Amino acid sequence: MAGARSQVNKPHKTRFASKASRHSHKIDKVRSGKPAGSHRAxxxxxxxxxxxxSKAIRxxxxxxxxxxxxxSNGSSSAPRVIVLCGLSSSANVGPLAEDLLTFAAGGDEKLTSNTVASPAYKLRTTVLQAPYGxxxxxxxxxxxxxxxAFVVSANSLYNSDSGNPIDEFGSxxxxVxxxxxxxxxxVFIRDLPSDTKSKQELKKAAVSFLSPELPEDCRFYAAETKDDLHMFMRLFKEQHLSSPHWRNQRPYVMSEEACIKPGDSMGLCTLLVSGYLRAHNLSVNQLVGDLCFNFYW
Known part of the structure; x- marks a missing residue:
């Protein structure tokens, strides 16, 4: 009277199996109507x-x-646009922009444009400065x-009262x-000391301050010497750049020059914009509001 805990006979034991079940594996599978290895196939x-x-997707x-x-690496390709934005009043963006353009151009000649073609890196680069404030x-x-590219000064880590490289406007x-x-x-970190140990400590401190405020894939660079700029340009050339989803929804023009040409009729004019078309193709038959396009190559 063991009840629910009584032993249950095991069906795989040959003592309790029928003769037909014990010899079922000897029956020809072709005659049984079941294709051999159908499930495995x-x-x-x-x-x-x-x-x-998966291979096709890769x-x-x-x-x-x-x-x-x-x-992006062709001679006629659109330049990659780098915007330098200072996060504090002590971050001097102007000299860094000039250093980047001079280094990318590969010489000490006087710069006449904020777009340069680098023969060493086979890359066209535009460097723009966001005005502080x-x-x-x-x-x-x-x-x-x-x-x-956000620019911070290592001096703000120990000179300011809060020890934070981001001031009120930067925050x-x-x-926004x-x-x-x-x-x-x-992130470009400026004003780092020449001593290697102090340089690494200040860089780690800046990274710890800024990492919570920026995306996970944000990269941090020292920006003091030519070796630092060379490392940045080398990695920047190979970097796969991402953009906000709304930017890729419609075409736009990154203009390099714009001027107004008076028209024959009174009150009419033509806006001439030269630059690179980005994101999507733009049809000459498209309208922007009530304005029509004319393309010149």
């Missing part, structure tokens, strides 16, 4: 289909990255930036730019 086929689909991504890399200009420049600027949508980001 189906499993193998499904696995092969999954592997083939090949598509690789081809897209290769196409983007070739288009002008939140609207910072936001407009961030909209067209391929790389938004406000970061808040995060709300709008950030492209690929980087």
């Amino acid at each position: 189906a499993v193998k086929g499904a696995r092969a289909a999954r592997l083939q689909h 090949d598509q991504k690789r081809a897209a990255l290769l196409k983007e890399k070739r288009s 002008d939140l609207t200009s910072c936001m407009e420049l961030a909209k067209v930036a391929d790389l938004l 406000q600027c970061l808040s 730019l995060r709300a709008v949508g950030l492209p690929s980001t980087a």
Whole structure:
């Protein structure tokens, strides 16, 4: 009277199995009507289909990255736009922009434009400065930036009262730019000491302050010597740049020059804009409001 705990006979034991079940494995599977290995073949086929689909997706991504890399490194390609934005009043953006352009140009000749073609890196680069204190200009420049580079000064880590490299305007600027949508980001750390140990300590302190405020893939660079700039340019050339989703929804022009040509009729004129078309193709038959296009190549 063991009840529910009584022993249950095991069906795989031959003592309790019928003669037919004991000899079922000897019956010809062709005669039984069940194809040999049908389940195993189906499993193998499904696995092969999954592997083939994964390989096709990888090949598509690789081809897209290769196409983007070739288009960005050509002599006639659109330049990559770097926007330098200071996060405090002590971050001097002007000398850094000049150093970047001079180093990318590969010489000490006088710069006449903020766009240079680098023969060493085979890359066209545009460097723009966001004016400190002008939140609207910072936001407009961030909209067209391929790389938004924030500039901080290591002096603010120990000279300021709070020891924070971001002041009130820098915090406000970061808040607005995060709300709008950030492209690929980087941080340039200036005014680092020449001593290696002190340099690494200050760089780690700056990273610990800024990391919570920026995306996880943000890169930090020292920006003092030519070796530092060389490392940045080398990594920047190979970097896959991301952009906010809203930027890729419609075409836009990064203008290099704009002027107004008076028309024949009174009150009419033609706006001439030269630059690079980005994101998508633009049809000559499209309208912007009530304005029509004419393209000149």
